[in-house]
Structures are given as C-alpha cells and as structure tokens.
Amino acid sequence: xxxxxxxxxxxxxxxxxxxxxxxxxxxxxxxxxxxxxxxxxxxxxxxxxxxxxxxxxxxxxxxxxxxxxxxxxxxxxxxxxxxxxxxxxxxxxxxxxxxxxxxxxxxxxxxxxxxxxxxxxxxxxxxxxxxxxxxxxxxxxxxxxxxxxxxxxxxxxxxxxxxxxxxxxxxxxxxxxxxxxxxxxxxxxxxxxxxxxxxxxxxxxxxxxxxxxxxxxxxxxxxxxxxxxxxxxxxxxxxxxxxxxxxxxxxxxxxxxxxxxxxxxxxxxxxxxxxxxxxxxxxxxxxxxxxxxxxxxxxxxxxxxxxxxxxxxxxxxxxxxxxx
Numbered sequence: 001x002x003x004x005x006x007x008x009x010x011x012x013x014x015x016x017x018x019x020x021x022x023x024x025x026x027x028x029x030x031x032x033x034x035x036x037x038x039x040x041x042x043x044x045x046x047x048x049x050x051x052x053x054x055x056x057x058x059x060x061x062x063x064x065x066x067x068x069x070x071x072x073x074x075x076x077x078x079x080x081x082x083x084x085x086x087x088x089x090x091x092x093x094x095x096x097x098x099x100x101x102x103x104x105x106x107x108x109x110x111x112x113x114x115x116x117x118x119x120x121x122x123x124x125x126x127x128x129x130x131x132x133x134x135x136x137x138x139x140x141x142x143x144x145x146x147x148x149x150x151x152x153x154x155x156x157x158x159x160x161x162x163x164x165x166x167x168x169x170x171x172x173x174x175x176x177x178x179x180x181x182x183x184x185x186x187x188x189x190x191x192x193x194x195x196x197x198x199x200x201x202x203x204x205x206x207x208x209x210x211x212x213x214x215x216x217x218x219x220x221x222x223x224x225x226x227x228x229x230x231x232x233x234x235x236x237x238x239x240x241x242x243x244x245x246x247x248x249x250x251x252x253x254x255x256x257x258x259x260x261x262x263x264x265x266x267x268x269x270x271x272x273x274x275x276x277x278x279x280x281x282x283x284x285x286x287x288x289x290x291x292x293x294x295x296x297x298x299x300x301x302x303x304x305x306x307x308x309x310x311x312x313x314x315x316x317x318x319x320x321x322x323x324x
Contacts (some may be wrong), residue, residue, distance in 0.1 A: 002028075003320045004062035004095075006045070007103060007312035010079030010140055011035060014310060015048045017059065018317040024113040025317040029054070030310070041084045042092050056093055063099040063320035064089075065106025065312050067141065069160055075100055079141065101319055102158035103312055104143035107268050108135045109156050109322070110308075110315030111147060118308040120276060122267075123285055125302035131262030134255045137269030137306075138197070138248060142190040146259045154263075156319075161255065162190040169250055169287075172243055175204050193248050195222035195271065201240040201247075210234055226275050245278050249287030253298055257291060264302040268312070272305045279305065 001020030006013055013035045018025035031048055038044040041064075049056065068078040073086040086098040101109075111133060133147040133154065142162035147154040166187040168177040173192075180187035180200065191200055199216045202225050212228035214221055214237070228234045229241035248267075256265050265288075272279060289298035308314070 001061070002059040003317050004045075004059045004093075005313055005316040005320065006062075006064040007106060007310070007316060008041065008064055008066045008077065008084075009035060009103065010067055010077065013044060014313045015045070016310075016313050016317070017054065018320075020317075020321055022321060023318075025314070025321060027310075027314070027317075030313075035080055041082055042089060045089070045093065060095055061097040061320055061323070062089070062093070062095055063101065063106070063316040063323075065101055065103040065316045065319075067103045067143070070100045070102055070105075070158070073098075073100055075102075097320075097323055099319055099323060101156075101316070102143075102145065104135055104137055104145035104268070105156045105158040106315035106319060107137060107143070107306070107312045108133070108145040108147050108315065109318040110311040111135060111266055111306075112154055113314070113318060114306065114308060114311065118306065118311075119266075120273075120305040120307055121302070122279060122305060123288075123299075123301070123303035125264070126300045127264050127302045128262035131264070132259050133263040133266065134252070134259050134261035135266045135268055136252050136255055137267065138193050138195075138271045139269035140195055142194045142197075142251075143269065144255060146261065147263070148259075149263060162194075163188050165189070166192050167250075167254070170246075172204070173247060176200060176243075179204060189251055193244070193251050197247070198222040198225045198240060198244050198271075201243045202237065205239040205243070206236040208236075210236060212237055222271070223274070226271070226278075230275070230277055241275065241278050242283060245275070245281070245284050246287040249284035250290075252284075252303075253288040253291050256288075256298060256301055257294060262297070262301060264304065266304050266306055268306040270309070273307050273309075276305065
C-alpha cells in the first residue's frame, strides 16, 4: 500500500508518499511547496506529482491535514481561502479513499509513533496509562488537538480552541489584552500564543524602541524577536519572549485541565524547537502548573516538545492507515 499525504499550512505545504507499514508508515518521497503559489489544492498536488514524476496509479488513497475546521469531509482553510473537498480530490486523482482532517488532529495521530529522539522532555512526569493526551502547536497560528483514551485506544479529536478568548493572568498580560481588544474587539488565544503573539508582545515591551532594530511588519519578525531575545541583544525582546513563554505555559495548562490529559502534553509547531533555551528556564512549567488546587496533577503530566518538523505529515499517513 502506498499513501499520498499532505500537511497543508497557510504558508507552506508538506507532501509525501509513504509505504503503508504499521504502526509507522515509511516515508519514500518528500517535498515542500509554497501554499499560496497555487490557485487551489488540486493544482498543488498535481505540481508535486509532476515535479517528482509520480505515476498517479502508484497510490490509491490519501490523507491530508489542513489548517482549518473539517466538516462533512470538506474544509475552508482559515488563512488561505481555499475550499478542499475530499470527494472532489478523490475524483480528480482517481483515489479510492481520501481523508481530510484538521492539521493538529493529524499531528496528534503521529504522537503514538514518535521515537524518543524526536522529542525533547521538559517535564518527565508520571504518565497515566489510561490518560488522555493534549497537543498544542504555536507557529503561524495556534493549533490544538486531543487524543482521548477510549478503552486503551488513543482516538484523535480536533479543536478550534486557538480562537477561544484569551484569559489574562498578570498586569503585563492585561496590558496586552487591552491592546488587542482596542485593535480587534476581542483577544483570541492565537493572537497571544503564535508568531503574531510574539509581535503583539513586542508592541507592549518597546515603548522606547527596539535595540535590535526589528521591523515588526516584516514576515521574519517573530523569528527575529526570538533570536534577539535569546542572544540578549534587546531588553524589550527578552521581556517579550519571556511573556510569550509564560502565556504559552498557562494556555497549555488550561488545555490539559480541560481534557484531563494525564497521559501527557506535546508541544508541536515551528516555534517551540527554536526557543528551547527559553522553554527550559522553568517559566513555562511554572505557568503551566500554577493552577491550584490542581497544581499537583499538572506537575505529574509529562511535557514534551516535538522536534520532528514532519510530524503533521507523518500523522496524516498514520490516519490513512487507520481507515484500513
């Protein structure tokens, strides 16, 4: 069995062909394409197959993780404007089965098959064998998913919790909340814990200008803020990253409480691996577990960073296997 899989993001899309080995499909071919360079998803898939000289008869099933809610096997991508329908893709490429799932749901599918070298442990914890697992990923946006433990089987469930209201805890977070409310009418969690969140924190920590000369209108601004903070180049950037890390920990703790994820918390997305020094200072875990009277429960939850950048793509392939 050969599986076509994709992890469709607002900026880039990872595509791959996998051999259907269990429990972890084996990657045979991989390519990343710029999502918005194509008018629609089918055009992007066609470009991938043509560039790699892939015969469409080589595979008969596919699974795609997409950055948006999936309803009735169709999805509107939140930041792209595409509509992807499983039935239309199946017809276009002659496939027996096409599965659409939220991108974080796909990442959650990868969690049970990830190897130790693909993870960084922030908190060893004591995983409960019958516990649920939470996955949260800060990147361009904020994705959330859960793995519910049902009779010993981990079942992935998507979430759009990144668009929930942000709950400020400190005076600095209240200042950010006020700023976001003035600008947008409400403050979403995603506007705080994401690349855009780093920029929003930067706005409130730089009344006297940025010593690192960062232009927040630049697409590279979130990465530049993190780099300047980790290098100690600018006190405002240092504070912005520290505030971001604390907010990330608090949001992650709320997620674990909401799903009673005693099996573990996994941090995916592009930001966490790049700011590991900031995540290991203790600020993340302090904000994560400061939830009295359940701080003891949170201190026992394993917390791990996913280092495999292709976890969402791998998870999509795992999801295709689950349909067998």
